[in-house]
Amino acid sequence: MREIQNINTSKEKRTFFQWLNFLIPYFYTAGITLILSWMIVASILIGFTTLKDNPKAFFLLTENTSTNDSSINRSETDKIVSNTQESKTAFSIIIQPFVESNFNQIIFRGLFLLFIWLLLFLTIPVAFKRLKRFKFLNLEFEVDNIEQAAIETVEISGTKARLMAYFTGDDASGRTLDFLAESTIEFKEVLEYFLAETQLGYKNHPINGVFTYKIYNGTAPEKLYDLVEESKESGESAVCNKIDEDNLWKKSYLVFYFPYNYTEYITVIESYSYSFDILDKYLFELLHKTISKNLENIEYMVALTNDEEDTNVDTFS
16 A cells, blocks of 8 residues: 655644734724824823913913003003014914914824824835835825736636546545555545645645644534534535634634534634635535545445455355
């Protein structure tokens, strides 16, 4: 019997760039929250200080410094005021008080920081996305064209179709025969082998899909109960893809319930970064059914061979 190839089923690893893409919205929100919190706290402190030192100024009132006992000559005061007003420009009268206000400075500084923070997180994703154009002022993005996306979809579908053809071909039947030991073949052992080969095939271009798999006998984790029941009732794979594809804490699941020789097998395919489609459902269903068919054919062939040997022995005896 030919030596069976040992395939390592390594666990799915999330890359640094996947974590970065996942954490960017949280950093963005935290930065905005921090800037707004600074603006609010600084405004409250300034308002408290103004209310304590000069309550009238807090309510935008000016103190009347003129009294009956003023030692300053009114005529001289009017002359000084008139000369000062003549020397003031429109900027110093209107703009300067507005700009020099501590409260307004807080608002302007906060808006400036928010603008810088916004630009920073608009430009960071560009470095990790395949974008062709980014306009600074209009904030215009242009993504990959539709033709390229269509080509990639066809390539992915073609790769999955080749895997299906491989499962139903003579090569896969020959590999299944290698698991024959004492006239029997373990279904789970063969299934694990071909799942490992499928796992390696998905990692490559153009699918670039990383997943892990587990095979349960009869009982699966409680969180997958609904998917197992759905697969059991329909006889098909049950798929549950996560809503937010960038959420690296959640997983997408493909579950298939398959009974063989009075044993219930539940295959669970899970992934942090890959979403399953209808071709994936058909592919894993076909894998289970093809293995089952190949095992039946091999066992039937072995039974016929044993019967012929017994017949020959009886004849010669």
